[in-house]
Amino acid sequence: xxxxxxxxxxxxxxxxxxxxxxxxxxxxxxxxxxxxxxxxxxxxxxxxxxxxxxxxxxxxxxxxxxxxxxxxxxxxxxxxxxxxxxxxxxxxxxxxxxxxxxxxxxxxxxxxxxxxxxxxxxxxxxxxxxxxxxxxxxxxxxxxxxxxxxxxxxxxxxxxxxxxxxxxxxxxxxxxxxxxxxxxxxxxxxxxxxxxxxxxxxxxxxxxxxxxxxxxxxxxxxxxxxxxxxxxxxxxxxxxxxxxxxxxxxxxxxxxxxxxxxxxxxxxxxxxxxxxxxxxxxxxxxxxxxxxxxxxxxxxxxxxxxxxxxxxxxxxxxxxxxxxxxxxxxxxxxxxxxxxx
Ligand SMILES: NC(=O)C1=CN([C@@H]2O[C@H](COP(=O)(O)OP(=O)(O)OC[C@H]3O[C@@H](n4cnc5c(N)ncnc54)[C@H](OP(=O)(O)O)[C@@H]3O)[C@@H](O)[C@H]2O)C=CC1
Ligand SMILES: O=C(OP(=O)(O)O)[C@H](O)COP(=O)(O)O
Numbered sequence: 001x002x003x004x005x006x007x008x009x010x011x012x013x014x015x016x017x018x019x020x021x022x023x024x025x026x027x028x029x030x031x032x033x034x035x036x037x038x039x040x041x042x043x044x045x046x047x048x049x050x051x052x053x054x055x056x057x058x059x060x061x062x063x064x065x066x067x068x069x070x071x072x073x074x075x076x077x078x079x080x081x082x083x084x085x086x087x088x089x090x091x092x093x094x095x096x097x098x099x100x101x102x103x104x105x106x107x108x109x110x111x112x113x114x115x116x117x118x119x120x121x122x123x124x125x126x127x128x129x130x131x132x133x134x135x136x137x138x139x140x141x142x143x144x145x146x147x148x149x150x151x152x153x154x155x156x157x158x159x160x161x162x163x164x165x166x167x168x169x170x171x172x173x174x175x176x177x178x179x180x181x182x183x184x185x186x187x188x189x190x191x192x193x194x195x196x197x198x199x200x201x202x203x204x205x206x207x208x209x210x211x212x213x214x215x216x217x218x219x220x221x222x223x224x225x226x227x228x229x230x231x232x233x234x235x236x237x238x239x240x241x242x243x244x245x246x247x248x249x250x251x252x253x254x255x256x257x258x259x260x261x262x263x264x265x266x267x268x269x270x271x272x273x274x275x276x277x278x279x280x281x282x283x284x285x286x287x288x289x290x291x292x293x294x295x296x297x298x299x300x301x302x303x304x305x306x307x308x309x310x311x312x313x314x315x316x317x318x319x320x321x322x323x324x325x326x327x328x329x330x331x332x333x334x335x336x337x338x339x340x341x
Pocket of ligand 1: 007008010013032036085090110138139140302303
């Protein structure tokens, strides 16, 4: 069993912890927090040993009925690999600790590519992660773009990509953030950081992205246009998407035309935390015009799509499964990820 520690048990960390615990070849040996909060109670409820950075805060945890297993360094020492899901920028500060202990670590999209020197997506570059000490699972938006672009590139060749990211303002529990009543150009400059981030995995792709933030917490929405190298049809393009295990199709018959209805759907499907781990490509939006111009809208659940990627990244870095498809299948099966559509 691969011993996994989750450093930073928040929005992403708590989901990765459950996904890891569900795998046949991995176990959670601990999760870490800095403060007493609802998520600490969830860790207790799940039976994950809870570690804290500052043992001086142990009495506060114990007073709240939360047993502390030890300090974070003790947790790190016991792990084969660490998933660092601390807030953006903290991972960079943690890297020297992992180096000192000689431990493998996975960083998240809030860190710069350079923190790990290697960025990961299971369908795109699984084999390149094998044996590495550090990797970074790219952000939710970048993960969604890389899945789509890789699928289209392998089927038809990709000449260039132009995409607009309509980004959710905050996660549902993030009550401090806005905007509440504005469309914020973020960044106002063009291109946004998403295109260069895609190129950390797909260096030769010609891509320009634009981004803004709107007052919703549920999901991001992408408007994507890809010029293909070879002519194709809408039916052929749709077939490629249907055959991808982490791209779901939001069928016309469901009547779903928004992020809100899509999350209601995943809730009704009984998905854990209502998570949509796969891209949600709207069937009706898929178009191939003038032979080589592919268009679609896709919804991206920011809290969820990076979760199976972290699991595959663990297997790749540990070198225990050499075939990307085998790891992807194992991860999906353990999660119950059968792409919608
Ligand atoms: N949320 C999202 O939509 C997505 C986030 N990401 C990336 O994932 C990473 C984590 O984001 P997210 O889960 O949203 O963040 P959260 O703020 O939800 O969770 C962060 C966790 O880290 C803990 N923490 C805070 N400071 C430290 C510290 N100094 N040392 C150790 N642990 C600490 C927090 O514990 P406590 O509360 O006790 O301080 C909390 O459990 C970021 O890089 C982000 O960019 C990637 C894709 C999507
Ligand atoms: O990394 C993300 O988005 P991004 O791909 O737009 O940078 C996640 O949605 C977290 O973004 P946040 O920094 O707005 O919380």
